[in-house]
Amino acid sequence: MELKLYHTPQSRSIRPRWLMEELGLDYELITIDLFEGEGETVEYKKIHPLGQVPALAVNNEIMLESGAMCHWLADSYEDHSLAPVIGDPARRQYEQWMTFSLASLEPWPWLVMLHSRFLPENQRVAEIIPWANKRVIPVLIALNDALLDKDYLLGKQFTTADIMVGSTLLWIPQMLGDFPDLLAYAQRLKARPAYQRAMA
Ligand SMILES: N[C@@H](CCC(=O)N[C@@H](CS)C(=O)NCC(=O)O)C(=O)O
Numbered sequence: 186m187e188l189k190l191y192h193t194p195q196s197r198s199i200r201p202r203w204l205m206e207e208l209g210l211d212y213e214l215i216t217i218d219l220f221e222g223e224g225e226t227v228e229y230k231k232i233h234p235l236g237q238v239p240a241l242a243v244n245n246e247i248m249l250e251s252g253a254m255c256h257w258l259a260d261s262y263e264d265h266s267l268a269p270v271i272g273d274p275a276r277r278q279y280e281q282w283m284t285f286s287l288a289s290l291e292p293w294p295w296l297v298m299l300h301s302r303f304l305p306e307n308q309r310v311a312e313i314i315p316w317a318n319k320r321v322i323p324v325l326i327a328l329n330d331a332l333l334d335k336d337y338l339l340g341k342q343f344t345t346a347d348i349m350v351g352s353t354l355l356w357i358p359q360m361l362g363d364f365p366d367l368l369a370y371a372q373r374l375k376a377r378p379a380y381q382r383a384m385a
Contacts, residue, residue: 186243186244187213187242187243187244187245188205188210188211188212188213188241188242188243189212189213189214189215189241189242189245190202190205190212190213190214190215190239190240190241190242191215191217191229191232191233191238191239191240191241191242192214192215192216192217192238192239193216193217193218193219193238194216194384196219196238196239197237197238197239197251197352198238198239198251199352199383199384200239200251200252200254200255200348200349200352201239201241201251201254201255201258202214202239202383203348203352203379203380203383204254204255204258204259204267204345204348205258205383206378206379206380206382206383207267207343207348207377207379208258208259208262208263208267209263210258210262217229217238219238224236224237224238232247233247233249235249237249239251239254241254252283252284252286252287252349255283255345255348255349256268256283256345258345259344259345266342266344267343267344267345268344268345269339269344275339278338278339278346279339279344279345279346282331282338282339282346282349282350283345283346283349285350286346286349286350286352286353287349289324290321290324290328290350290353290354291353292317293317293318293320293321293324294317294321294353294356294357294360296313296314296317297313297314297317297318297321297357298356300313300314300317301314318360321357321360325360325361325363325364325367326364328350328354328364328367329364329365329366329367332366332367332370333366336370336373337370337373338350343377347374351370351371351374354367354370354371354374355371355374355375358371
């Protein structure tokens, strides 16, 4: 299977890249410089109609959405150690954290980043930042509680759910100070060789 990842460093495309590194897959990396407007070109919009990264070409067929890519890659390759198979009771927790990462965690740090760094200054709404910072606290408490006495979300076994949750937690190290188990988890994730290769 031929895999080609359209990627911008320090973006959501780290998710499928990290997973492909964990799986030891061969893939071609095509860097899109979003800050130089490469996402907005007519040519790139034929790859990703929203002009975003990641996009993944699988045998030249394009797939969008980092979460979908991670789901598909983890279920399709190797020995399934990065995703419990359907039918394994652990799959329920796995699905929960896969969806939690995008639906319950990502919106709050993303709002903070948009309104403090990414939007042009005249489009930022300062009041959103304290509100989003407040909304993320119960989310971080839930994750911290889930990780008590555990190395990873599903226990001893690192899975793709850790990539989905961890990649977003690693956007916000400054918010993790009150959550020692989350901090330790973030350190464990950053120490993984596949993460370091994906960030290189
Ligand atoms: N839900 C999409 C979101 C993709 C996304 O927003 N990517 C950002 C980079 S992290 C992007 O390309 N932003 C440029 C834009 O929206 O114009 C996914 O997870 O793949």
